[in-house]
Amino acid sequence: xxxxxxxxxxxxxxxxxxxxxxxxxxxxxxxxxxxxxxxxxxxxxxxxxxxxxxxxxxxxxxxxxxxxxxxxxxxxxxxxxxxxxxxxxxxxxxxxxxxxxxxxxxxxxxxxxxxxxxxxxxxxxxxxxxxxxxxxxxxxxxxxxxxxxxxxxxxxxxxxxxxxxxxxxxxxxxxxxxxxxxxxxxxxxxxxxxxxxxxxxxxxxxxxxxxxxxxxxxxxxxxxxxxxxxxxxxxxxxxxxxxxxxxxxxxxxxxxxxxxxxxxxxxxxxxxxxxxxxxxxxxxxxxxxxxxxxxxxxxxxxxxxxxxxxxxxxxxxxxxxxxxxxxxxxxxxxxxxxxxxxxxxxxxxxxxxxxxxxxxxxxxxxxxxxxxxxxxxxxxxxxxxxxxxxxxxxx
Amino acid sequence: xxxxxxxxxxxxxxxxxxxxxxxxxxxxxxxxxxxxxxxxxxxxxxxxxxxxxxxxxxxxxxxxxxxxxxxxxxxxxxxxxxxxxxxxxxxxxxxxxxxxxxxxxxxxxxxxxxxxxxxxxxxxxxxxxxxxxxxxxxxxxxxxxxxxxxxxxxxxxxxxxxxxxxxxxxxxxxxxxxxxxxxxxxxxxxxxxxxxxxxxxxxxxxxxxxxxxxxxxxxxxxxxxxxxxxxxxxxxxxxxxxxxxxxxxxxxxxxxxxxxxxxxxxxxxxxxxxxxxxxxxxxxxxxxxxxxxxxxxxxxxxxxxxxxxxxxxxxxxxxxxxxxxxxxxxxxxxxxxxxxxxxxxxxxxxxxxxxxxxxxxxxxxxxxxxxx
Numbered sequence: 172x173x174x175x176x177x178x179x180x181x182x183x184x185x186x187x188x189x190x191x192x193x194x195x196x197x198x199x200x201x202x203x204x205x206x207x208x209x210x211x212x213x214x215x216x217x218x219x220x221x222x223x224x225x226x227x228x229x230x231x232x233x234x235x236x237x238x239x240x241x242x243x244x245x246x247x248x249x250x251x252x253x254x255x256x257x258x259x260x261x262x263x264x265x266x267x268x269x270x271x272x273x274x275x276x277x278x279x280x281x282x283x284x285x286x287x288x289x290x291x292x293x294x295x296x297x298x299x300x301x302x303x304x305x306x307x308x309x310x311x312x313x314x315x316x317x318x319x320x321x322x323x324x325x326x327x328x329x330x331x332x333x334x335x336x337x338x339x340x341x342x343x344x345x346x347x348x349x350x351x352x353x354x355x356x357x358x359x360x361x362x363x364x365x366x367x368x369x370x371x372x373x374x375x376x377x378x379x380x381x382x383x384x385x386x387x388x389x390x391x392x393x394x395x396x397x398x399x400x401x402x403x404x405x406x407x408x409x410x411x412x413x414x415x416x417x418x419x420x421x422x423x424x425x426x427x428x429x430x431x432x433x434x435x436x437x438x439x440x441x442x443x444x445x446x447x448x449x450x451x452x453x454x455x456x457x458x459x460x461x462x463x464x465x466x467x468x469x470x471x472x473x474x475x476x477x478x479x480x481x482x483x484x485x486x487x488x489x490x491x492x493x494x495x496x497x498x499x500x501x502x503x504x505x506x507x508x509x510x511x512x513x514x515x516x517x518x519x520x521x522x523x524x525x526x527x528x529x530x531x532x533x534x535x536x537x538x539x540x541x542x543x544x545x546x547x548x549x550x551x552x553x554x555x556x557x558x559x560x561x562x563x564x565x566x
Numbered sequence: 567x568x569x570x571x572x573x574x575x576x577x578x579x580x581x582x583x584x585x586x587x588x589x590x591x592x593x594x595x596x597x598x599x600x601x602x603x604x605x606x607x608x609x610x611x612x613x614x615x616x617x618x619x620x621x622x623x624x625x626x627x628x629x630x631x632x633x634x635x636x637x638x639x640x641x642x643x644x645x646x647x648x649x650x651x652x653x654x655x656x657x658x659x660x661x662x663x664x665x666x667x668x669x670x671x672x673x674x675x676x677x678x679x680x681x682x683x684x685x686x687x688x689x690x691x692x693x694x695x696x697x698x699x700x701x702x703x704x705x706x707x708x709x710x711x712x713x714x715x716x717x718x719x720x721x722x723x724x725x726x727x728x729x730x731x732x733x734x735x736x737x738x739x740x741x742x743x744x745x746x747x748x749x750x751x752x753x754x755x756x757x758x759x760x761x762x763x764x765x766x767x768x769x770x771x772x773x774x775x776x777x778x779x780x781x782x783x784x785x786x787x788x789x790x791x792x793x794x795x796x797x798x799x800x801x802x803x804x805x806x807x808x809x810x811x812x813x814x815x816x817x818x819x820x821x822x823x824x825x826x827x828x829x830x831x832x833x834x835x836x837x838x839x840x841x842x843x844x845x846x847x848x849x850x851x852x853x854x855x856x857x858x859x860x861x862x863x864x865x866x867x868x869x870x871x872x873x874x875x876x877x878x879x880x881x882x883x884x885x886x887x888x889x890x891x892x893x894x895x896x897x898x899x900x901x902x903x904x905x906x907x908x909x910x911x912x913x914x915x916x917x918x919x920x921x922x923x924x925x926x927x928x929x930x931x932x933x934x935x936x937x938x
Contacts, residue, residue, distance in 0.1 A: 196764060210794050211793045211794070295576075309916065313912040316880065317908060320908060321905075321908045325905040507878070517782065531790070541778045542774065545778070
């Protein structure tokens, strides 16, 4: 096919210009990348450094204050407390596990607090309304890092020693940290545990076979319940009990003792993120048509019933994407724990970089790990989002 | 009588609300009793005025502090001039009164040598507004340019490694915003544009940066940037950290601007096309002005986030407000004053952020956002 009419010079043809610009940009980016890696390489050489990941398999030789890692215990790979004789990759793993521990706990707590405050912002009760407003405004307008350091230096470090510590409904707050009630296993756990795990496996199995054979809905809870009931009969007594912490001399017995570092990071992340979640919840509830409230009222539902049965289920669909974003932020913000010395991934990296001099390699590993966490959380949110989305709704 | 009626309507309407009010009151009593007692009887608040210079300018040489004052006065004066010139609003009475009250309040806390500067700084904004309408419009641009150059020249006599305190916090906020904005704009245009290579690279960059914590980006640039300059240069950490910070902020800015660009009705593109505007012309004259106008609240929100995030440079050992605050608490004379000093830091950040969001709301109203 031949082009008719006057020919357009290429510098006035948007299509050709676009292609030329793209090629130029690609070349420029490649050139910049090449230049950067070359100068970085040369700079490192000039400073007597080399780029290698071999340090990951060397012995770490330093201790972290708390952390569990995967280790070969002669017989096989098990989870146990980190030891200085472990390799550098194991200390990074311990850091990652700490990151996940504080983030997952924080996500659960911040969701509860955030929804409460968000609903409180809309309460007709003046006091609750103003209090929630003040909370959101204050917490959102001050930096998380300062709050975290405040919790650590100005709250937990100033707690009385354990002997004079106050007890509060099973919680003990002292300069050793926060002791909370926790689930503990009893001797009967040994007989019960096989049934517990088999119940769990069968339940997962039911989910997995769903593609081939769709089991009736009641089976999902009857199967594990039956396995656990059988286990209870065999064990003869309760395999788990709620253990509340008790002061005993200089130590706490029972319950779970959360270190001051963990507690301050957890509290700071929870309280900070909750203020954002509160605003998301409030916005979602307010965005629902007023007719929903009126229809519920005309059906004779109370305020609480309306909220629980009509408003929140609908608000949930609007809430999920930004909520997922906040979960992501919380996880990423846990890296600030380096300022209070909680050995999460980034803090462990800091120590490791000091010890081995591998700052660049280390920070690249850490960034890759955070990136994969972020991508997994957003993948999960997307999956969940398609589940709660209106069937047939355009989105 | 009025108060009782009000309480009945707002606090005790119904059983549930009455219980809620009582529970909240009990909670407030328990939680604030100790705090208030501490704040009024135990806290040593004198630590804050005693160390005000350290908190505000850090290790800045005391004999050079006038430079910071001059920058403050200059900024306020020019801001007042521009505002007064564009709106012809006479400075309201509360501004003068507020300046007087603030002066009386801060007066005892500052050294005699700085009282003169304090007075100048407090008067600069209303004075600028008063003088603003008298300045012919064509002098404004050169005036602002001279002020801008002075703002660069004034602190440059002091080694950047000696900049610190709240001064450094503000400096990083402004610098990072200025560097991040054009880059973020380009990324947003690339992501919304038609050219696949631009789009892919922008998406890759934005998602990569948004997937990692700020502190790792700061660390990376803190390690990497010095590798790119000759070793004898001794680049100040402030520069290498600010570069990483700007690259991080640009990715977030780009997403807000993208929201604005996607909100521009399709007819605007078509109209620009019909007028024969090229791609870059329609972006510059038609799309971006509308897009940015609609996302100004979000952009100021991002500005507040940058302001708060500057506290992270403390982790890298820059002498920002937080760093100086923690230094003060390590002074044997002021040992154990962590609460007082950290509360002051929170207060400073809170006032700064609240002022910005107030300005944002005013701007929104002035621009008629959401009403047309």
